Amino acid sequence: MSMDPPKVLLEATFLDAVTQPDHPRHDECVAAYRELVQQFEDEQVLLVAVSDHLRAVDHPHGLTTGEKVKWFVHRPRLGVFAPVDPLYVGGQHRRAAAATKVDDPTVALTLVMCSRYGVRRVATLHEAYEAFDLDLLPLPVA
C-alpha cells in the first residue's frame, strides 16, 4: 500500500507523440495527456517518466555540462512536461536492463524502472508492453 497517488509512467513513445505535431497519433496522445494533467492537478495521479527519456524530450539537441548538472540536481519544471517527475536512472538500473531478456533497450529500461518504482500504469504507443502485467492507458479518440 502506497501513501502516494498511483504513478502513471509516460513512456518514450508517448512523450514523442505529445511533442511532435506531425506524429500520426499526436492528437490522441495530447487528449490523453490533457486528461492526465487534470488528474495530476486533482492529486489523483502522479506523472512520472524515465529520466533518460524525459531528458531527451526536454533537450532534443543535447545538454551543456551546466544544464546536465542542473537537470541532475533538480529538473527545471517548465514546458509541456512540467508536472512530470523524472525517475532517475542509476547504474544498477542499466545493469538490470542489460540483464533482461527484452531485446529493445528502451523497453527493458522502462520495465526495470516500473518494477523498481512500483509503477503499474503506463501511457505508451509501444505494443511490447501489452505482453506484461501492466495497466496500459487507453488512448481516447481525438
Added chain:
Amino acid sequence: MSTATDAPTFVPPSPRPGLGTVVPYEWFRPVRIGLMWTYLVGYLLWLKYRGLTVDRVSVAIAVAIFLVCAFVGRTWRTWGVLLVDCVAYCTMWVAYEKTRGAADDGVSIFGLFTVKFPLQVETFRNVDRFMFFGHDPNVVLQDHFWERTVRWYDVVAGTTYMTHFVFPMIVMAVLWATSHRQWVRFIKRFATLLGVACFLFVVMPTVPPWMAGDPDWGYNLFHELHRNAGRGFYHIGFESFRDGYKLALSNGNGVAAMPSLHASFALIVPAFFLPWIRPKWLKALVLLFPVVMLASLVYLAEHWVIDGLVGWAITGGVFWFWNRMERRGRRTKAHRARVALP
C-alpha cells in the same frame, strides 16, 4: 449422448507475465527489509535495557542508523538526496535549539544591542482562569489526582509525555524510507511549526505552571506543584537514555512554554495521516492522542491549557498554509503544461 467434448469450453486467457519474470530480482530489497527488522529488534532491546533515547544527538544517531539500513543498495543519487535531506534536518534542529536559548538571553542585533522581550508571568495563567471560570486547571488536576504512589493515569500521562521525544522522529524516519515525497510534505509542515514556535519562544517567553508555583522562583501564583513528568513512564520499568554529548547542543529554555510543542507534535502526526485513515472511529481515536497529551501536560504542570491550544492552532495553520501552497504548485505545473501544449 452429449459428451464433455461437445460442450463449448471456455479457455481463460493466459495471465500476462508479471515484471518479475523479465526484470532481474533486486537482491538488496530483502537485505534492506532484514536490516530494518534487525534494527527494530535492536531498538526495542535498547529501549528495554538502556532506556528511551531522548536527547537530540542520540535520536539523530538512531535515525541515521535506521536510514543506513533502509537505503542499502539504493542508487548514488538517492544517497546524495538523503545526504542533503540529513543536512537540512540537522540544521533545523540546531537552529531550533540555538533559537530557544535566545528567549533567556535576548536577541543580539548585530552585536550592537540586545533586545529582550518581557517575561509573561500571569498573562496565560489569567487566560486559563478565564476559560475555566476562575480555576487553575493545573492546580485543580494535581490537587485531585496527584498521589504519593504512582497511579494508572500517571503511567498514561508520563508515557504520553515521553512519546514527544521520539514519535515525530520515528514517523520522519519511516516516511524517509518509504516515500520521499511524503517525507518532504511532512518536514515542510514540521519545520514551519518549529520556526513559528521558536519565534514565539523568543518574543513571548512564558513562565510554565511548575515555575509559577515554585517558591525558589518567587512568582508564587499558587502553591507548589509537583514536577516529575516521567515518573509514570519510569514506573513501568522504562528509563530515558540521555547521553552527555559535549556538543552543548541544547540550550534548555525553562520559559519556552508558549506554544506547547508537546501538544503540537502530538497533533501533527495524526493530522498528517488522517487522510489515509478511512474508519471514522479510528480517526476519532487517533485525534484523541493530542487531547490526552494536553491533559497530561496540564496535569504534570508543564504547560498552561492555552499553550496547548495555541500549539494546535499553529499546527492547523501550518497545514492550511502548506496544503494551499502544494495545491498552488500543482496548479502552476498543470497550467504550464496546458499553455505549452499545441
